Amino acid sequence: MPYIQRRNAILAMICLFLMLSLSTVWFSYRTDKSNAAAAPPAQKPVPTVFVHGYKGTARSFNGMLGRLEKSGTAEKAMVIRVTKDGMIVVNGEISNRARHPMIQVIFSDNRASFRQTAGWLEKTMHILYTKYDVKEANLVGHSMGGLICTKYIEDTSGRRQYPDIQKLVTIGSPYEGVLTRVFKQNPNNTGDAARDLLPGSVALKALYANKSRFNPHIQVLAIAGVVNKPASGDSLVSLDSALFSRFIVPKKQYTSKIVYGKNAQHSSLHENKRVDRLVADFLWHAKK
Incomplete structure (x- = not known):
């Protein structure tokens, strides 16, 4: 060629x-x-906000959050402290890659009334919505914390700029009040919340009276403790009181679980590994 x-x-x-x-x-x-x-846009993780009870501190949920994080079930993303004068102090951030981010709320005035504490939670949730783009959230409350979460849901019903609550877990929450004789034996039980927690209080009656405001789409798990059979209750909250939220929440949205034994005592419920599993399974289907 x-x-x-x-x-x-x-x-x-x-x-x-x-x-x-x-x-x-x-x-x-x-x-x-x-x-x-x-491809659909990546779905933002839904954070879970943990609210302690009467006289609660950081220690109230530190153990549970630490165990859930250590097991790889969820991640502690934020700690929000509310000062006595209502200032919100936020530490941490919520990553879009976080696995079930957890937010711990701590009230400096842990004896304030239901009205005051729910107002602080309302302010906290508004900040999460407006400044941290939290459009959906779960709530977990121990003892009075569960009542405060319920009041928050009722108080913000139909209002904008608050996260849409998907699920609520209450742990030993006294919807009908605490056991009066046991509660009054402790001279340290003082403050406005102490009055609100007594059976028949105006604050407790309001939770039931306003049940029509409770969002009917929220799934609820009520966890109650029984220390000794056939005795009923966790030593501070009766079984009936802890499960009374069934008269507030629509039947189809309500689930209850009872844990037994010495670790089912009221102040030990948030340290009970059985409770850890119930919370994780209900919120994130993490049952093993």
Whole structure:
């Protein structure tokens, strides 16, 4: 073959190779672009807000949150402290890659009335919505914390700029009040909340009276403790009181669980590993 013909043939092969390569790159680009457009946006994680009870502190939920984090079930993302004058102090952040982020709320005035404490929680949740883009959330409350969460849900019903609550867990929450004789034996039980926690209080009656405001789409798990059979209750809250929320929450949305034994004592419920599992399974279907 003459030199010129060989050269032309080689050039033709090079051009063909370049055209095929460019076509492959273009097709790959178009496919990737099409797939990116078709793929749904990553779903933001739904944080769970933990609210302690009467006289509660950081220690109230530190253990449970630590165990859930250590097991790989969830991640502690934020600690929010509410000062006695209502200032909100936030530490931490919520990553879009977090696995079930947990937020711990701590009230400096842990004996304040239901009204005051629910107001602080309302302010906290509003900040989460407006400044941290939390549009959905779960709530977990121990003892009075569960009552405060319930009041918060009723008080913010139909109002904008608050996270849409998906699930609520109450742990030993006295919807009909505490056992009066046991409660009054402790001289340290003082403050406005102490009056609100007594059976028949105006604050407790209001929770039931306002049940129509409770969002009927929220799933609720009520956890109660029984220390000694056949005795009923966790030593401070009777079984009936802890499960009374069934008269507030729509039947189809309500679930209850009872834990037994010495670790079912009221102040030990948030340290009970059985309670850990119930909470994790209900919130995140993490049952093993």
